[in-house]
Amino acid sequence: MDQTLEKQDFNLDRWIGRREAFGLIAGRCSAAEVESLRRIRDERLYRGKTRTWDAFCAQHLGVSRRNVERSIRCLEEFGPAFFHLSQLAHIRPEEYRAIAPHITAEGVRLDGTEIALLPENSGRVSAAVAELLRRKRTAPEKSEPAAPAFAAILKRCEAAAEALETLETVEPQERLKLATLLWRIRDKAANLRVPIL
Numbered sequence: 001m002d003q004t005l006e007k008q009d010f011n012l013d014r015w016i017g018r019r020e021a022f023g024l025i026a027g028r029c030s031a032a033e034v035e036s037l038r039r040i041r042d043e044r045l046y047r048g049k050t051r052t053w054d055a056f057c058a059q060h061l062g063v064s065r066r067n068v069e070r071s072i073r074c075l076e077e078f079g080p081a082f083f084h085l086s087q088l089a090h091i092r093p094e095e096y097r098a099i100a101p102h103i104t105a106e107g108v109r110l111d112g113t114e115i116a117l118l119p120e121n122s123g124r125v126s127a128a129v130a131e132l133l134r135r136k137r138t139a140p141e142k143s144e145p146a147a148p149a150f151a152a153i154l155k156r157c158e159a160a161a162e163a164l165e166t167l168e169t170v171e172p173q174e175r176l177k178l179a180t181l182l183w184r185i186r187d188k189a190a191n192l193r194v195p196i197l
Contacts, residue, residue: 030087031080034071037061041072041162052166069159076155081105081117088122089129099132108132157185 040046046056057065074082074093081103082096102109107116110128115121170178186196 030071031075031083034075034083035080037068038072038075041068052168053163054166073159077152078103079105084117085125085129088117088119089126091129095129095133098136099129102132 040056041053044053046053046060049060050056054065057063057068061068070093074096078093078096078100082091082093085091085096085103085108096103104114107114107121108125108128109115110131115124115128117125190196
């Protein structure tokens with residue numbers, strides 16, 4: 001009976017190891033896939049198949065443009081490390097953002113120790129992420145919220161401009177909402193002494 005249990009434990013350990021290895025490979029592949037999608041979008045390579053990015057995502061990728069854009073934003077904001085870590089620790093973007101200063105391309109830093117993003121460390125990586133998130137939740141909040149980095153704001157504006165370029169028609173009420181937002185942006189830019197051309 002003991003030999004049967006030992007054999008089952010051995011087989012279970014092998015399957016867990018395989019799962020962890022596949023997870024790491026999947027994280028690297030996910031980052032590479034999203035980079036490919038970003039290139040297809042940015043260089044408008046999709047136009048060989050469809051007229052719009054939205055239609056390309058639905059027809060050729062089988063997902064919504066919104067989901068693809070969310071993945072691209074994660075790649076642009078966090079880099080490939082987000083995808084590697086999310087395969088090992090199943091972390092959401094808002095959680096990653098909260099602990100990003102503790103993440104490098106090589107691993108997770110906790111109390112002066114870096115835990116490598118390797119399949120055999122998945123338990124330690126998950127525990128470190130959970131501890132960092134716990135500390136973040138219990139840390140006193142700053143009195144003033146931090147302003148978003150200007151580079152991130154510029155990227156969002158660029159993404160919005162590119163998305164607008166793909167639209168063929170806009171409903172009247174949507175035009176009004178867009179005009180209102182553009183005026184708000186123009187006013188805020190003028191407050192920052194940005195010349196409006």
